Amino acid sequence: MLIVKATDLRKEWDGLVLFENVSFEIAEGQRVAIFGRNGTGKTTLLKGLSGQTAFDHGSVHRHLPLEEWGWLEQHPEGVREQTVLNFVLSGSESRYALKLQLEELQRRMSREESAELLNRYGELHERYMQQGGYDWELQADKCLQRVKLDPGLWQQPFHCLSGGQKTRAQLARLMVREPKFIVLDEPTNHLDEETLSWLEQWLRQYAGTVLFVSHDRYFLDRTASAIYELTGQGGRMYPGGYSDYRKQKDIEWQSQEALYRKQEQAREKLMESIRRYQQWFHQAHQAAGQNDFLRSKAKKNVSRLKAKEAALERLERDRVRKPREEGSLRMQLKDRPFAAETLLRMEKVRFAYDGGRMIFQGLNANVNRGDRVAVIGPNGAGKTTLLRLMTGSLTPASGEVKHHPQTKIGYFAQELDQLNLDETILDSLLRLPEMTQSHARTILGCFLFSGDEVFKRIGDLSMGEKCRVAFLHLYFGGFNLLILDEPTNYLDIDTREKVEEALLEYQGALVLVSHDRYLLRNIANRLLILDGKEAKAFPGTYDEYVAKRRDAAYSAERRRQENEIGQLELKLAQLMAEPEPELEADRQQLMADIKRLRALLISLKQS
Template sequence: MFIFKGKDLGKEWKGKTLFNHIDISLQKGEHVALFGRNGTGKTTLLNGLLGKISFDSGSVHRFVPVEKWGYLEQDPEYSVVTVLDYVQTAAGKVYELKRQLETLQAQSDFDMDEYTQVYQTFLDYDGYLVESEAENALHQVGLPSSVWTSTLSQLSGGQKTRAQLARLILQKPACIIMDEPTNHLDQETMEWLEEWVVHYPGAVLLVSHDRYFLDRTADAIYELNTDSCKRYEGGYTAYQQQKEIERRTQETLYHKQQQRKEALRATIRNYQQWFQQAHKAAGTDDFARAKAKKNVSRFKAKEKELERLEHNQVQKPQANKSVNVRLEDAHFSARRLLHMENVSFSYDEENLLFSDLSTSVYRGDRIGVIGPNGSGKSTLLKLIAGKRKPNKGDIKQNPQMTIGYFAQELENLDEYKTVLDSILELPDMTQSEARTILGCFLFMQEDVFKQISSLSMGEKCRVAFIHLYFSSANLLVLDEPTNFLDVDTKEVIEDVLQSYPGAMVIVSHDRYLIQKTANRIIALDGREVLDYKGHYGQFMAHKQNRRNTEPDTENDRRELELRLTQLMSMDVDSEEERQKILDEIKMTRQRLQQLKR
């Protein structure tokens, strides 16, 4: 069964065509991603499918009414209602009945018959369970009870996303539309969201640039372009593999067609020459002249074949703009580059980030540093790079070591210089070589004369990478190096980092980047530092195994959560049974909160 089918959809914005001739559909239970470059109209397409805006052309056949869809917005407009009330609005009529009761109770002289009628309808819909279900949903997404009475506008970006997710949990829609659901989420909530989407039985159509998230959650990917929306089965990695096969196939067909065209042109030239020679030799001999004209019909037929080939021209595959560069490191013979011994660091007496941290960085290490915001990832990199000193303990660097440091804030760049002048400052750099290098990093023509202060963050990242390229460092310390980069440039930078022969310590929220580049994981969580030798996927499996073997407290928590879910789904026949269930729900939630503390 289909949720919807969109046929030949088109939309313009301010006189510019966003997309045209788009076919897209979603079936019951499937999880599909919409993927494309910024500006291709992904959010606009979602809004059109939801009926929030109209398409300029085409039609949408919705087999499930939009009222039964859920929507997680990228930039929602939040009202002044509290978080708890916002989540309860998913209950629709039941929530409206609750508000009616509250309004009547607030009146000093209300109509008792009206109140009784509304109250009975509220009971018939199990209205008293709605608040408990909303609270359970908020617990699931990790929003603490301390913010439930806050207005949505008071929440952080990540908290707002969680509030939307809690509302979707309560709504239980047949189809969910998600626009950049991982924006503003910390790693723990992102991992929870992945699991939730994977196990969600309904249909999901989502937009995301998080490639790891797409690999975990998407059954298929629609690639949106101006004039097409092609479907690829599988997650992001499978999509990339299929795109590469397409590119190679098209390249082969293009070369074959070019060879055939050249062969036809040569044949046509030969027939033309034969005709001219035969016609000249025939003189006034009518029989010989007629025989010579046979060559004319032959090369005319070949010209028609050439015309058909050119009409059905296979387009030459466009090479993606890429950063054509390979990082090199300085010669280094020692095994250990750096050692940290019993390091402690805090910015003030109350916020201790590290205590007695001991670790080493060895030649060949590619360390991915992960953890929630505020756990000290960037601070750890600054300690390694020598930008900060520990409060206690020692950090010893091998004297042969040279560090290349990429700051998240790009603070190493001189904002007052042009891109070209910044590169010309590098040792032994010539004007010609600088222009060539900048071209490799996608700075074309007049772009090289832009002042660094006027660049976008993505462009500044590319300038910073050029400085890394010439640093001859044997240890790269990288703090969010791919922030602000589009997916294509991210993948090029990943290839550059994979080919780098030196050691590397990298902080990134991009788990796909960590998976591709790191062979060791240091995880910070504010309580302990876990140093794991292996790739990110192996680390996640190890982490899950640890959870499965944790003490009985964790098992107790899971059993209580299961019992809470069972209680909330129970059907009751009497007011007495309903009250017993509500009492047990309250007691179970209290025990859960105690375990979590």
């Protein structure tokens, strides 16, 4: 069964074409990821499919009514003062409306006695019971617990939540509704590793259909059954996750390049034949004079010439374009030579925000030459705080953060608050010593800022563009220690991969906070793990850490299973030792209990 079908969609924005010639189908049970560069209109496409915005051309056929769609937005609107629990409940509109009416009647009944109010309350309560209202409220509580949203936040206004908490609340809202088709716009933004793993598992087990946008390559690999690549000129569906897509694109590139070379060789041969026949014709025509026989022979060369020219026209008409990459980031990060072993040392650091809980107490950590340290941990564990302590923008309550005199730190802040929002992109470079306008514009071109874009005010840029400006500052810094807080959060996948290449080639030390697991796997050679209480060093790669944790989780699960088997065996022995009941019903119940325990034990031992 088809869920939605899009045909020849086109959308313009401020007179510019975002995309055109977009056609695809989504079938029941698929998990389709829309993939493309920043600015190609992925969010606009999602909104158009759900009727929130209109396309300039084309049609959308929804084979499932919008009432059965679920939606996770980057920035939910109209819920600012709503409590988190009410936000989750309000996803089920009819039951939530009944709940609000019942609460209003309860308030009125507390102030006045009225048979009419009592009767009305009884009618609504009966309808609420028929719709499973109390089970639905219990389900909302369970879903909030499943997404690990602290019960202390449930009565807080939705707008007070962090980005990751808002995403979890939206996921809980979807889980309560259980729509047949869900649309997720950047669901992985701001989620910590534990919640990401949970979301991946939930989506793989989800019985409905999913359409989502994400730049998280690991997430795409683990959840997508197909990827629709969106470009300004159209799109194409690829089966599988990101790795499958990448392999197919590489094959397409190689095939197109081989076909292009073959056509170029054929074109050169035709051009050479045409030049040769033209030369023969002119020579034969001049030699023939008024001799009819020779003139007739010269005309044969004309026929051959015309045939070759027609073949060239056909080749030009069906010509394969030379494969080329779209404009991409070209970045090289230069480091400053550093001879000592340790760039930064933290000793017995204690830190707490004013009136807040203790973030660190007795923290010890080193950053040495050649280190590529990934700082990981759940949201709220203090990752950004740790980086700010390292840079010196925060001061510990006690303990020391020591920098070697030769250490020069480049800091990429998650909020990008180190940027001067009132400057233009070009001006931010021209204030550097000995920087000329021509050199600045050359460098800006490498960072995908060309033409009049260089005169844009930094405060007016998108988050992805601001990230590129922030990397510009690192480019010129000559730093030997880069401290990076979510450097790829707002970048499309192509740009993320270019940033990865630059970081891999960088010779200095790195300290990195990121939820991008592809980046962590490729960059980190050791980890610093925060759990909200302490920091633990792990002397290995991210993949080694995941494997060790998986083994530990398996061992813990195995121990739990063995304990459960032991308890069941004891219970079974106790039942079998009981005297035979006198009543037949009791005997049947005892045999049923024994049979059930035996079946459960066999299942546990075979798992």
